[in-house]
Amino acid sequence: MKFCANCGAELEDSARFCGKCGHKVEEESAPEVPKAEEAAPAEQETAAPANEATPEKSSFFNDNKKLIIGIAAGCVAFILLLIIIISACSGGYKKQIKTLVKYYNKEVTDSSKFLALENPSFEIEALEDMLGIIEKGFEDSDDFEDMFGENGLEYYLGGIDYEDLYDDYEDKYGSDWKITYEIKDVEKIDKDDLEDLQDDYRDAAEAFEDMEDPDDVEDYLDMIETFCDAEYDDADYKDIAKVATKLDKQYSKIKISKGYKVKVKFKIKGKDDHESIEKTFKILKINGDWYLDDCSLNF
Numbered sequence: 001m002k003f004c005a006n007c008g009a010e011l012e013d014s015a016r017f018c019g020k021c022g023h024k025v026e027e028e029s030a031p032e033v034p035k036a037e038e039a040a041p042a043e044q045e046t047a048a049p050a051n052e053a054t055p056e057k058s059s060f061f062n063d064n065k066k067l068i069i070g071i072a073a074g075c076v077a078f079i080l081l082l083i084i085i086i087s088a089c090s091g092g093y094k095k096q097i098k099t100l101v102k103y104y105n106k107e108v109t110d111s112s113k114f115l116a117l118e119n120p121s122f123e124i125e126a127l128e129d130m131l132g133i134i135e136k137g138f139e140d141s142d143d144f145e146d147m148f149g150e151n152g153l154e155y156y157l158g159g160i161d162y163e164d165l166y167d168d169y170e171d172k173y174g175s176d177w178k179i180t181y182e183i184k185d186v187e188k189i190d191k192d193d194l195e196d197l198q199d200d201y202r203d204a205a206e207a208f209e210d211m212e213d214p215d216d217v218e219d220y221l222d223m224i225e226t227f228c229d230a231e232y233d234d235a236d237y238k239d240i241a242k243v244a245t246k247l248d249k250q251y252s253k254i255k256i257s258k259g260y261k262v263k264v265k266f267k268i269k270g271k272d273d274h275e276s277i278e279k280t281f282k283i284l285k286i287n288g289d290w291y292l293d294d295c296s297l298n299f
Helices: 036-046 050-063 065-090 093-105 111-118 121-136 141-148 162-173 191-209 214-227 234-252
Strands: 178-188 256-269 274-286 289-292
Touching: 093 111, 093 178, 093 256, 093 274, 093 289, 111 121, 111 289, 121 141, 121 234, 162 256, 191 234, 191 256, 191 274, 214 234
Parallel strands: none
Antiparallel strands: 178 256, 256 274, 274 289
C-alpha cells in the first residue's frame, strides 16, 4: 500500500496518478503505513488545501490547450459538414417530384406554382409580362380568360384547369383521394444528351429574335385583334419587343449541368376506387436549380 505525496490519499500499489488530486506518483518504494497514534498529525501535515490541487489540473489543460482546442474545432467542423451533406441529400432532383405530389394532394390551383416546377424563373417572369401586355388590349376580361385561362398561365400548361381536375378525381375515385409515389428507376443523362438539350433551349432564343422588332410584334398582335375583341398600339409593340429581347439574352446563356430520367409509379386512392400509373420524367439542373419536364399526372 502507498499514499499520495501531495494529498495523502491512499493509493493502489500499481497506481501512476492519484485518483483524488491527479498528482503523478513517483516510482519509489511505498512509505510505511503511519502508526495509529501518528495518523492524525500526519494527515494534518500532508493534506493539501483544495485550492492547491487546482494548479495540477490547470497545468494539464495549459500543456494540452492547443490539442484540446483543435479537437473541439474538428468536432464542430465535422458537425457542420454533416449538416451540409444531409441538407444536400434531402433536396436535389427528387425533391421536385415530392413537391409535385404535395401540390396535387393539397389541391393547389395556382398555375404559377406548377410552372415554377417546370420553368426557370426568368421564363415565367417574361411570360407574365407578355400576358399582362396582351390582357390590357382586351376590352372584356372574360374573353382573355377564354383564350388564355383565368390567369393566362393555364394556356401554357396545356390548358389544365386544376380545380376541374381535382373535381374529376373526386368523381372518379371518391372523396379523400390521395396520391402516393415510388421511384422505380433513375438513369443519369450523359453529357452529350445534356448538351443537345441545352442547344434546344438556346434554339428557343432564335424564336424570340423575331419578336425583338416592334413591327414583327405588331403582326402577332394583329392576329389576336382579328380573332378577339382586342386593340393594341405602338407602345404595346415596343413593350413586348423589350421582353423578347431580354428573354433572348437569357436563353443564350442558359446552362444545363446535370440531368436524370426518373421512372416513377404513382397511385391514387379514394373511398370508391384506386388506380396506378407509371411516368418517366426528365429532371434537369438548369442554371443551378432543378426542373421537371412535365407536371401532368394522367390518371
